[in-house]
Amino acid sequence: MEExxxxxxxxxxxxxxxxxxxxxxxxxxxxxxxADEIVLTDKNEDLMKGQxxxxxxGQSFFPTVVIRSGTIDDYTDAHIVVxxxxxxxxxxxxxxxxxxxxxxxxxxxAEEVAKSGCKGIMLIxxxxxxxLTYVVLKRSGWEKGRVIxxxxxxxxxxxxxxxxxxxxxxxxxVHAYILGEHGDSEFAAWSxxxxxxxxxxxxCPVCGKCPDWKIQRKLIEEQVRDSAYHIxxxxxxxxxxxxxxxxxxxxxxxxxxxxxxxxxxxVESYFGINDICLSVPSVVxxxxxxxxxxxxxxxxxxxxxxHSADVLRKAINSI
Numbered sequence: 001m002e003e004x005x006x007x008x009x010x011x012x013x014x015x016x017x018x019x020x021x022x023x024x025x026x027x028x029x030x031x032x033x034x035a036d037e038i039v040l041t042d043k044n045e046d047l048m049k050g051q052x053x054x055x056x057x058g059q060s061f062f063p064t065v066v067i068r069s070g071t072i073d074d075y076t077d078a079h080i081v082v083x084x085x086x087x088x089x090x091x092x093x094x095x096x097x098x099x100x101x102x103x104x105x106x107x108x109x110a111e112e113v114a115k116s117g118c119k120g121i122m123l124i125x126x127x128x129x130x131x132l133t134y135v136v137l138k139r140s141g142w143e144k145g146r147v148i149x150x151x152x153x154x155x156x157x158x159x160x161x162x163x164x165x166x167x168x169x170x171x172x173x174v175h176a177y178i179l180g181e182h183g184d185s186e187f188a189a190w191s192x193x194x195x196x197x198x199x200x201x202x203x204c205p206v207c208g209k210c211p212d213w214k215i216q217r218k219l220i221e222e223q224v225r226d227s228a229y230h231i232x233x234x235x236x237x238x239x240x241x242x243x244x245x246x247x248x249x250x251x252x253x254x255x256x257x258x259x260x261x262x263x264x265x266x267v268e269s270y271f272g273i274n275d276i277c278l279s280v281p282s283v284v285x286x287x288x289x290x291x292x293x294x295x296x297x298x299x300x301x302x303x304x305x306x307h308s309a310d311v312l313r314k315a316i317n318s319i
């Protein structure tokens with residue numbers, strides 16, 4: 001019998017978790033043409049099989065790709081293992097209880113991926129994503145560049161959308177980042193925000209649309225921070241935009257794009273912050289995160305970054 005040789009030359013993506021986020025990501029990824037093979041896994045086999053069947057029935061409408069259900073054996077030759085699994089917060093359950101529960105679930109998955117001999121990358125989506133990215137890094141024993149949290153890539157997209165809408169310009173001409181925790185302590189890096197290459201502080205006086213810009217800035221940042229809460233209150237979960245954000249990260253990896261994205265990664269000596277995972281501008285390529293960009297931040301932004309790190313460190317120490 002011929003021995004199987006495992007390789008990550010084929011663009012195989014294994015998605016752990018067949019819920020709303022995992023399935024929506026698979027749907028968006030299938031239409032992108034980025035992957036050669038999409039494998040969906042879940043402990044709920046009926047849900048997994050149902051999602052796969054629903055997806056493959058649309059294969060005549062998107063680029064050629066293999067879509068199937070799988071098992072932990074599929075980790076071995078995966079280029080990317082995307083972890084969307086985890087428990088949802090129940091009524092009366094504290095955030096800390098949820099953190100502990102998901103840390104155990106995601107940590108166990110990380111160990112299974114590492115044990116498989118996978119040479120690819122783990123992309124963590126489950127929340128709280130920064131804490132779980134840290135847990136995966138420690139439980140897997142992998143080098144930090146191969147463990148990536150989805151971080152504030154979605155938050156940054158929300159930020160760009162709101163700026164585009166407010167300034168009445170194409171969103172593709174808006175460059176802006178939300179940094180820090182993917183959560184309540186995140187902050188807008190206004191010093192890095194520009195429209196068509198013009199810093200936002202210089203653009204606004206030229207635009208002349210907004211005499212109360214400082215007030216508008218605060219409102220925009222609050223809208224970004226509260227977006228997920230509003231969507232969850234309206235319909236129970238977020239799934240479409242996060243699915244697209246994951247496709248963006250996936251493309252940077254599979255196409256080796258060297259894209260600068262605000263993903264969550266372990267930082268060391270980053271403006272005095274050490275041994276914590278949070279979102280910073282990072283270069284993402286086929287081998288994962290190749291370097292972190294230490295963009296100049298204002299003194300106020302540095303304080304906010306430090307506060308975000310403290311919030312995350314406290315949560316990590318609690319588990």
